[in-house]
Amino acid sequence: MDDEKPDVAxxxxxxxxxxxxxxxxxxxxxxxxxxxxxxxxLPRGADPRDLTQEVFLKIFTNLDGFRGSAASLEAWxxxxxxxxxxxxxxxxxSRPELRWADLxxxxxxxxxxxxxxxxxPDPGQQASARDLLAALLxxxxxKERLLFELLELEQRxxxxxxxxxxxxxxxxxxxxxxxxxxxxxxxQQLSKNHERH
Amino acid sequence: xxxxxxxxERLIAAAxxxxxxxxxxxxxxxxxxxxxxxWLATPDGAPAQSWLRISRGALAGATFIMLVSLAINFRLVxxxxxxxxxASASVVRLFLPK
Numbered sequence: 001m002d003d004e005k006p007d008v009a010x011x012x013x014x015x016x017x018x019x020x021x022x023x024x025x026x027x028x029x030x031x032x033x034x035x036x037x038x039x040x041x042l043p044r045g046a047d048p049r050d051l052t053q054e055v056f057l058k059i060f061t062n063l064d065g066f067r068g069s070a071a072s073l074e075a076w077x078x079x080x081x082x083x084x085x086x087x088x089x090x091x092x093x094s095r096p097e098l099r100w101a102d103l104x105x106x107x108x109x110x111x112x113x114x115x116x117x118x119x120x121p122d123p124g125q126q127a128s129a130r131d132l133l134a135a136l137l138x139x140x141x142x143k144e145r146l147l148f149e150l151l152e153l154e155q156r157x158x159x160x161x162x163x164x165x166x167x168x169x170x171x172x173x174x175x176x177x178x179x180x181x182x183x184x185x186x187x188q189q190l191s192k193n194h195e196r197h
Numbered sequence: 198x199x200x201x202x203x204x205x206e207r208l209i210a211a212a213x214x215x216x217x218x219x220x221x222x223x224x225x226x227x228x229x230x231x232x233x234x235x236w237l238a239t240p241d242g243a244p245a246q247s248w249l250r251i252s253r254g255a256l257a258g259a260t261f262i263m264l265v266s267l268a269i270n271f272r273l274v275x276x277x278x279x280x281x282x283x284a285s286a287s288v289v290r291l292f293l294p295k
Contacts, residue, residue, distance in 0.1 A: 021232050027229035034219035053232050060236045110211070129211035155215040187205045 016063055033074045036082045037164075040154075041085035043092050051088065055081045075104060075163055082146075082164050089142035098135050098190050107132045133138055139186045144179035145149035151176060 006025055009144030031052070038051050058080050071109055095148055103111075110128040113119050133153075137145045150156045150164070151172075 002199065018237065020237060023233040023236065026230040027232050031224040032220045032222065033227070035224075039221070049228070053228075053235065056232045056238075057236055061239070063250055081256060083255060111208075126211060129208055130214070133208060133212040152215055154208055184202065187208075191201050191204070 012063070012073065015060065019100075023060065030056070030059070030074065030077045033177075034077055037078055037081040038085060041082065041089070042147070043085070044086045046053065046088060052081075055084045068106075068194060078164055079166055083166075085150060086142055086146060089146070096176050097139065098186065100190060103132070123152060136183060136186045136190070140179055144175055144182065147172060148179040148183065149174050 008026075008029060011022045011029070011124060012027045015026050016094070025195070034052055035056055038055065039048050042048055042051065055077075059077055062080070066076060101109075106124070106128045110125040110132070113125065130153075137148060140148070147165070150161050151158075156164075158169060158172060161167075162169060165172070167175070181182070
């Protein structure tokens with residue numbers, strides 16, 4: 001098996017000359033970097049391959065404007081992927097208020113054991129917790145939702161998030177604060193709904 | 198921190214996924230080819246330059262203002278009972294005999 005890393009700088013130069021073989025090699029280099037970003041931030045009902053294709057088209061059409069080194073190409077590509085997903089998410093309507101009656105049985109069970117009784121979640125319950133939190137986060141604006149997922153759920157560092165989003169530290173902190181407040185409100189609404197139920 | 202907040206924190210902790218993969222699998226063989234073919238099929242592959250986009254916007258804005266100005270001026274022209282307003286209308290003055 002050939003483990004040699006391709007010369008990214010040369011691939012970039014050739015792709016700028018519209019060399020198809022170099023462009024294909026560049027897609028193969030960047031795909032493993034872009035796909036996880038797209039898959040984790042995929043809007044409801046969207047096909048990850050279509051969105052990844054769109055990301056690559058943006059990368060190619062903006063390649064002349066890319067002034068960074070070959071080493072910074074991955075970070076730049078990741079940022080384009082993130083922004084493409086963000087734009088897609090913005091076009092989606094935010095979900096209406098979540099009601100207790102709408103929750104599936106597994107989420108209710110998880111709420112009873114993990115959230116109310118404070119037990120350690122088993123793997124099945126972790127998936128339910130993730131789904132429930134995703135439904136609550138769907139009520140937030142796209143930027144705040146993505147930021148919350150990056151910092152709180154994926155536990156990425158502030159620097160990593162700054163690199164991915166291109167937002168300043170202050171901007172990230174302010175948005176994160178707003179996201180927490182909105183999530184707390186959505187959660188309180190759901191809890192109140194449960195008490196009435 | 199009240200009880201509701203504590204429960205939310207527990208939910209977040211249960212949903213956490215810190216070891217999320219940073220890199221994914223390689224693309225399928227046809228994927229790279231189809232992306233590149235799509236890219237090469239676009240007219241020249243380059244997006245409009247930012248200065249071009251700005252000047253297009255400025256041109257559209259200027260055209261809009263000009264049309265509104267013309268509409269106001271012509272409306273004044275048709276009001277025969279306000280000759281002094283016709284005379285003061287900037288565009289109409291350009292066409293009036295000296």
